Amino acid sequence: MPPFRPxxxxxxxxxxSPAVTLSANPPILLRATDLRRSFGERVVLAGVxxxxxxxxxxxxxxxxxxxxxxxxxxxxxxxxxxxGQVMLDGVPVxxxxxxxxxxxxxxxxxxxxxxxxxxxxNLEFAARLHGLPDPRRVARDALDQVELLSRSGDSPRTLxxxxxxxxxxxRALLHAPRLLLLDEPFTGLDSAAAERLKSLLAARRPAGLxxxxxxHQLHEAREIATRVLALQGGAIGSIAA
Amino acid sequence: MKTTLPxxxxxAFIIAGKDLRSxxxxxxxxxxxxxxxxxxxxxxxxxxxxTSLRADQLAPSAFWITCAFAAVTALSRAFAVxxxxxxxxxxxxxxxxxxALFLGKFIGNLVFVxxxxxxxxxxxxxxxxxxxxxxxxxxxxxxxxxxxxFVAVGTVFSALTARVRFNELMLPVLLLPFLVxxxxxxxxxTSRLLAGRPLLEQAAWLKILGVYDxxxxxxxxxxxxxxxxx
Numbered sequence: 432m433p434p435f436r437p438x439x440x441x442x443x444x445x446x447x448s449p450a451v452t453l454s455a456n457p458p459i460l461l462r463a464t465d466l467r468r469s470f471g472e473r474v475v476l477a478g479v480x481x482x483x484x485x486x487x488x489x490x491x492x493x494x495x496x497x498x499x500x501x502x503x504x505x506x507x508x509x510x511x512x513x514x515g516q517v518m519l520d521g522v523p524v525x526x527x528x529x530x531x532x533x534x535x536x537x538x539x540x541x542x543x544x545x546x547x548x549x550x551x552x553n554l555e556f557a558a559r560l561h562g563l564p565d566p567r568r569v570a571r572d573a574l575d576q577v578e579l580l581s582r583s584g585d586s587p588r589t590l591x592x593x594x595x596x597x598x599x600x601x602r603a604l605l606h607a608p609r610l611l612l613l614d615e616p617f618t619g620l621d622s623a624a625a626e627r628l629k630s631l632l633a634a635r636r637p638a639g640l641x642x643x644x645x646x647h648q649l650h651e652a653r654e655i656a657t658r659v660l661a662l663q664g665g666a667i668g669s670i671a672a
Numbered sequence: 673m674k675t676t677l678p679x680x681x682x683x684a685f686i687i688a689g690k691d692l693r694s695x696x697x698x699x700x701x702x703x704x705x706x707x708x709x710x711x712x713x714x715x716x717x718x719x720x721x722x723t724s725l726r727a728d729q730l731a732p733s734a735f736w737i738t739c740a741f742a743a744v745t746a747l748s749r750a751f752a753v754x755x756x757x758x759x760x761x762x763x764x765x766x767x768x769x770x771x772a773l774f775l776g777k778f779i780g781n782l783v784f785v786x787x788x789x790x791x792x793x794x795x796x797x798x799x800x801x802x803x804x805x806x807x808x809x810x811x812x813x814x815x816x817x818x819x820x821x822f823v824a825v826g827t828v829f830s831a832l833t834a835r836v837r838f839n840e841l842m843l844p845v846l847l848l849p850f851l852v853x854x855x856x857x858x859x860x861x862t863s864r865l866l867a868g869r870p871l872l873e874q875a876a877w878l879k880i881l882g883v884y885d886x887x888x889x890x891x892x893x894x895x896x897x898x899x900x901x902x
Contacts (some may be wrong), residue, residue, distance in 0.1 A: 470783065507765060508765075509761055509764060509765070511787070511901070513681065527765050527769055529770075530677050530767045531767070532765055533677065533767035535765055536694045537765055539758055539760065539761060540758070541757050541758025541761070542757045542758070543757060543758050543759050543761055543762035544757050544759065544760055545690070545694055545756075545757070546756065547693075547694035547695075547697045547698050547753075548690070548694060548697075551826065552693070556686070556690050557680055557757065557762065558685060559678065559764070560684045560687075560763075560766040561675060561677070561766065561767060562675040562676045562677040562678050562767070563711065564673055564675070564676070585720070587757070602762070606675070624739055668806040
């Protein structure tokens with residue numbers, strides 16, 4: 432496999448979303464402006480700006496350790512940027528009403544599941560916290576969506592890496608979030624599961640749901656995203672086709 | 673999908689229910705806390721020289737020291753489970769107030785520590801040959817008041833130390849000084865109740881416990897959001 436060498440066109444200021452399939456000017460769901468984040472002396476993000484419109488899928492690529500996960504955690508409101516701001520539906524994500532977090536779904540490196548609960552119980556717990564009606568059915572549907580219904584009574588500790596990833600995806604998709612943030616979603620998935628995920632993500636676009644995928648796999652990114660961005664040296668730019 | 677976001681109390685009970693279900697299934701914290709409590713009570717009992725110190729003089733202190741240390745072992749697990757697979761991120765992303773998260777963990781810990789105390793009490797009666805007579809309702813009340821306060825503080829310190837190296841060491845170091853007022857009051861009240869004095873005479877100590885609970889429960893609920901946000 433050739434090394435990751437994207438052709439990057441860096442731009443100053445917020446990136447303007449290109450036209451998406453929904454309408455000529457779909458509303459902006461998420462706007463990040465001049466995000467900076469350092470860990471001690473190490474600068475990870477040095478002024479990242481991006482915007483995501485409803486129905487858009489953005490892929491952020493870049494080599495390991497470049498700050499993709501940090502960016503995703505800041506966009507989710509889990510990590511405070513050293514400077515800059517993330518606006519979700521026009522409201523700062525860090526200070527927004529707790530109810531606005533229902534808009535966000537996150538798949539991170541870690542599954543966010545409890546070993547002492549079954550998959551069904553884990554998803555029911557998440558569904559209850561999101562105030563979804565009939566949490567039992569919602570959890571079953573979510574497990575069915577990732578073809579894990581037959582393992583619904585199993586603990587996450589008994590599952591393989593790929594199955595854990597599918598369970599974590601089910602948890603992230605459970606409440607049909609308007610903004611879905613995925614950190615290396617294809618890790619551990621077999622080809623059938625990866626195809627299934629691609630079709631799940633494709634189905635989000637016509638529904639006007641936004642998705643940001645962080646991945647180091649450029650070919651996967653090109654396949655599913657409406658726009659591909661590259662993160663390098665703490666800055667972000669669009670990748671030339 | 674039509675959703676009705678849970679209110680703070682509802683969310684707190686959902687989180688507490690999850691914690692208690694996990695603990696019932698795992699039982700490691702409960703078993704270790706109870707074994708630990710039995711061990712301390714046994715040591716206190718057998719280390720005492722019956723000719724120089726009567727059992728009823730030592731019993732209240734032994735009981736409350738045992739409960740405090742058993743609670744610390746339980747509280748140290750409270751947030752560790754949330755870090756195992758990054759589950760804390762899931763809680764932080766849930767559309768519920770941070771105060772609900774605190775209340776949920778607090779209720780779960782409170783029930784857990786009260787269960788440990790409930791199991792410890794018969795052991796205490798057995799080891800120290802204490803006659804509870806009419807003291808049981810009073811002891812139950814003081815246990816509830818004392819436990820609310822130190823579990824509130826313990827929940828906050830558990831969150832604070834969960835991401836720190838050597839957190840098993842840090843939690844008792846931070847928490848034990850805060851346990852002194854409620855444990856001291858609880859020992860005083862228990863001692864007098866076991867001596868056959870009426871509960872009404874202990875109003876001053878009970879007020880101290882009540883004030884401690886209100887102050888620290890409020891403070892902890894206010895501090896907690898800042899602790900869990902990175």
